[in-house]
Amino acid sequence: MRETIITGKRKKQEILVLAICLGxxxxxxILSILIYKTxxxxxxxxxxxVFIIALILYLLSVGIRAGIYIIHLLILRIKK
Amino acid sequence: xxxxxxxxxxxxLGIGAGILATAPWLDVFSEKNHTNTLRCKIAVxxxxxxxxxxxxxxxxxxxxxxxxxxDDYPLNLKKGLELVxxxxxxxxxxxxxxxxDVEAVVIxxxxxxxxxxxxxxxxxxxxxxxxxxxxxxxxxxxxxxxxYKNSGKVFFVGQQRYFxxxxxxxxxxxxxxxxxxxxxxxxxxDRNTDWRRPVPSPELERKINWRLYKATSRGLMxxxxxxxxxxxxxxxxxxxxxVMGVGSLIARAHEREVxxxxxxxxxxxxxxxxxxxxxxxxxxxGLEEQILCEKATFELEKGKYYYETIPPAPGIMQLLxxxxxxxxxxxxxxxxxxIPETAGQNKGEYxxxxxxxxxxxxxxxxxxxxxxITQKQPRNFAEESYYGTQLCLLGHQAMEEERVVVFPDKYKxxxxxxxxxx
Numbered sequence: 001m002r003e004t005i006i007t008g009k010r011k012k013q014e015i016l017v018l019a020i021c022l023g024x025x026x027x028x029x030i031l032s033i034l035i036y037k038t039x040x041x042x043x044x045x046x047x048x049x050v051f052i053i054a055l056i057l058y059l060l061s062v063g064i065r066a067g068i069y070i071i072h073l074l075i076l077r078i079k080k
Numbered sequence: 081x082x083x084x085x086x087x088x089x090x091x092x093l094g095i096g097a098g099i100l101a102t103a104p105w106l107d108v109f110s111e112k113n114h115t116n117t118l119r120c121k122i123a124v125x126x127x128x129x130x131x132x133x134x135x136x137x138x139x140x141x142x143x144x145x146x147x148x149x150x151d152d153y154p155l156n157l158k159k160g161l162e163l164v165x166x167x168x169x170x171x172x173x174x175x176x177x178x179x180x181d182v183e184a185v186v187i188x189x190x191x192x193x194x195x196x197x198x199x200x201x202x203x204x205x206x207x208x209x210x211x212x213x214x215x216x217x218x219x220x221x222x223x224x225x226x227x228y229k230n231s232g233k234v235f236f237v238g239q240q241r242y243f244x245x246x247x248x249x250x251x252x253x254x255x256x257x258x259x260x261x262x263x264x265x266x267x268x269x270d271r272n273t274d275w276r277r278p279v280p281s282p283e284l285e286r287k288i289n290w291r292l293y294k295a296t297s298r299g300l301m302x303x304x305x306x307x308x309x310x311x312x313x314x315x316x317x318x319x320x321x322x323v324m325g326v327g328s329l330i331a332r333a334h335e336r337e338v339x340x341x342x343x344x345x346x347x348x349x350x351x352x353x354x355x356x357x358x359x360x361x362x363x364x365x366g367l368e369e370q371i372l373c374e375k376a377t378f379e380l381e382k383g384k385y386y387y388e389t390i391p392p393a394p395g396i397m398q399l400l401x402x403x404x405x406x407x408x409x410x411x412x413x414x415x416x417x418x419i420p421e422t423a424g425q426n427k428g429e430y431x432x433x434x435x436x437x438x439x440x441x442x443x444x445x446x447x448x449x450x451x452x453i454t455q456k457q458p459r460n461f462a463e464e465s466y467y468g469t470q471l472c473l474l475g476h477q478a479m480e481e482e483r484v485v486v487f488p489d490k491y492k493x494x495x496x497x498x499x500x501x502x
Contacts, residue, residue, distance in 0.1 A: 032395030046394050053396075 021057035025050045102252040105242060105458035108447045115143065120452040123148035123182040125173045125197055127160025130211055131188035134238075135163045137442050138186070143449045150176045153287065173197050177204050184234070184452045187211060190290045191302055195220035202231035207452045209445075211238040213302035214469040218491050221473070225466045225493060234451040236444070237465030239310055243447060244440030246383045250371075250431045251315050253378075253385070260374025265312040265354040269304040269367040273360060276335055292336035299327075299338025300358040301472040301479075304367075309346070309475070310468035311369045311380065312354040318497050319467055320346035320354060321487045327479035331361035344475040349497060356475065379428075383435070386428040463495040 029050050033042050099106055120143065124131055127149050138144045149160035150170035161169055170176050176185065177200055184207035187197050195215045201208050208228070214221045214237060228235035241247045253259065275291045290296035291303060313319055325344030332340040340360040345353055371378040378385045392398065451458060470491055478485040492498040 028399060029396045032399035034395075036392070036395040036398045038392060038395040038398075042394050042396065046396050049394070049396050053400075 017061055018054070018058050021061065022050070022054040024057055025053040028053065098252065099248075102255055103242065103248055105447070105461035105464075106248075108450045108454075108456070108458040115450060115453045118453045119143050119145050120449055121145050121147045121181050121183045122186055122449075122452070123150065123170075123176045123179065123184075124160065124186045124188065125150045125176060126156075126187055126189035126193075126211075127151040127163075128153070128156045128188065131156070131186070132159055132163060134186055134188055134211075134441070134445065135160065137445050138449075139163060141446060141449055143446075143453060148176050148179060148182055153284075174200070177201055177206060183207060184209065184448070186448075188238075190296055191216050191298075192290070192296050195224050198224045199227040202227040202233055202235075205231070205233065207234035207448075207455075209236040209238070209448045212465070212469060213298070213306045213472060214466070216296070216298045216302060216473065218470055218473050218477075218488075221466065221469050222491055222493075225462065228462055234448070234455065234457050235462045235465075236448045236451065237462070237468070238441075238444070239307065239465050239468050240440035240444045241307060241311055242314070242440065242461065242464065243443035244438075245436045245443075246431050247311065247314075247380055247440070250378050250380050250383075250385070251311075253431070254315055254371060254373065255317070259376040259378075259385075262316060262352055262371055262373050264352060264372040265315065266370040266372070267305075267308045267312060267354065267368070268357040268365060269300075269308060270357075270359050270363050270365050271304075272363040274332060274335060275303075275360070292338060294337045297338050298473060298476045299336075300340070300342045300360065301344075301476045302469075304358055305342075305344075305356050305472040305475060306468055308367075308369055309354070309356060309471045310464060312346070312371075313467055313471065313496075314464060315371050316348055316352065316354075318348050318350070319487070319495070320348045320471065321497075322347040322484055323471075323475050323478045323487075324484045325356075325475050325479040326482070327476075330359075339479065342475075342479060344478060346471065346475070378431070380431075382428075383431045384428040385431060386426045390426050460495070463493060466493060467495070 029042065029046055032038070033040060039045075122138065122144055124135055124138070124146060127135065128151065131151070135146060135149075138146055146164045146167050148168045148170060149157065149164060150173050151157040151160060152171045157169055157171065161167065168179070173185075176182060185197070185201050186209045187194055187201075188211045189197065191211075191213045192215070194210045194213075195217075198208050198210050198214075210224070214224055225235075254262065275289070277288050279285050279288050286293055286296065291299065297303070323344055323346045325342065327339035327342045329336070329339055330341050342356070342358050344356040346356070347353055367381055369378075369380040371380070374388070376385050376387050393401075447458065470487075474485055474487060487498075489501040492500055494500045
């Protein structure tokens with residue numbers, strides 16, 4: 001199997017994406033508390049759900065970026 | 081051995097006056113009596129299936145010595161002796177009562193014999209445990225109670241729910257008022273059994289299958305209702321004063337005289353109704369005592385209670401659900417103008433942290449042994465048990481006479497909302 005190198009730049013990029021996903025999930029949690037008028041303790045009591053949502057969003061972003069990359073490669077191959 | 085502290089811990093009620101307000105009869109387990117090294121000598125009269133079950137619990141109680149067994153049916157007597165090989169065997173209960181070593185009797189015969197044996201036992205100074213129902217006649221039930229009152233002896237009845245930890249905890253919770261006033265009580269016990277037992281010869285039919293005949297049984301009311309009606313009375317701390325009912329024979333008319341399908345409504349003075357339904361030809365819904373309060377519903381057999389209003393799901397879950405709903409559900413052309421109010425999907429909470437081992441029979445018998453040793457009758461237990469039988473017989477009367485029956489003054493004793501008529 002080929003050796004792969006995960007560069008520092010890539011790691012920073014992925015951490016940024018994960019942080020954005022976590023931020024979105026937290027904002028969703030805050031919005032839901034405001035919209036449905038539930039208890040503010042859900043800011044911390046629902047953290048496990050927030051993390052799961054963040055993870056799902058991150059995996060979706062991986063899928064979408066992988067899809068974009070594959071399409072980009074196919075276009076390049078066709079052009080050649 | 082179950083002492084008061086262990087039993088109270090099991091119930092989870094905490095030590096103190098709160099328990100005794102719900103169940104004054106629990107004072108029988110008071111530790112101050114120091115009964116651990118003492119034993120009582122008991123005779124069991126009636127060693128059929130129920131008697132054998134009681135004996136299987138009694139033989140494991142170090143405070144009990146079964147010194148005599150009695151049954152006029154040889155097969156039952158043999159089975160009783162197999163459980164207690166060293167006991168003296170009798171076929172006539174009077175000879176048991178003549179035995180001066182016997183301090184107490186446990187009566188597990190068919191109900192038509194309870195009154196005679198009980199009254200005779202009190203007359204010669206024995207303590208008595210009688211299985212429920214006390215009798216199939218309200219007159220006899222009163223005679224039994226009066227004999228007990230005049231004897232100064234201990235009187236227990238086989239109403240084990242009074243010692244069942246689920247019921248103790250549930251009733252105690254109910255009576256705090258935290259769940260609001262009781263609005264309605266719904267009780268049912270459905271089975272799909274024929275009660276018929278094999279009979280070695282035809283002349284033994286009515287002896288063995290006594291449950292099936294009107295001369296010896298009140299059927300579903302004395303066999304089943306008797307256990308459950310007292311729960312409603314206990315929860316309400318009141319005795320219902322009216323009852324109406326309908327009984328019928330539907331599926332089992334070919335094999336019995338007593339009803340296989342009964343339905344009664346008992347009415348308390350404050351308007352609360354306690355309904356009782358029972359059938360012998362469908363077991364889907366099993367048995368349950370449902371106590372409906374303003375803020376919660378208790379299901380005592382399941383050992384659960386359900387708040388009327390459950391807290392909403394967390395906001396984030398509601399948001400995700402609504403997003404999913406809007407994304408994937410079809411747009412309705414016309415919405416329903418009425419949504420059926422089917423039973424809530426509330427999963428409820430458990431009354432106890434753990435499932436109790438039994439149904440209270442073991443604790444009931446242990447309480448009886450304590451009471452015999454200390455020679456102290458637990459408070460209110462005889463009165464609660466008295467009305468447990470009288471209420472089921474009153475329901476039977478209402479069904480037979482097809483009218484609303486008011487609780488007769490002559491059967492009232494001084495207890496709760498009843499006063500003995502002079």
